[in-house]
Amino acid sequence: MKYSSLTAAFLALVVAAILSSAMAQESRPTGACPASSQRVDPGSSNAMTATAHYEYQYGYDHHSHWRGHWVLVR
Secondary structure, eight states, X not given: OHHHHHHHHHHHHHHHHHHHHHHHHXXXXXXXXXXXXXXXXXXXXXXXXXXXXXXXXEEEOTTSOEEEEEEEEO
């Protein structure tokens, strides 16, 4: 019983490794994610020209305390 469960677990790991490597090698279609393939030239007309401003960010920090603060965003 123990041998068959170990064999099944090992077989599942091998299949998962093979499938994940096959998916990583697969080429994406051109329009799959257009935002990741676009480059912005700083001198072009479509470059973002926003000025720096402050935004209020809030949430829990690493010690589970609620925290809010202003952050300079460029």
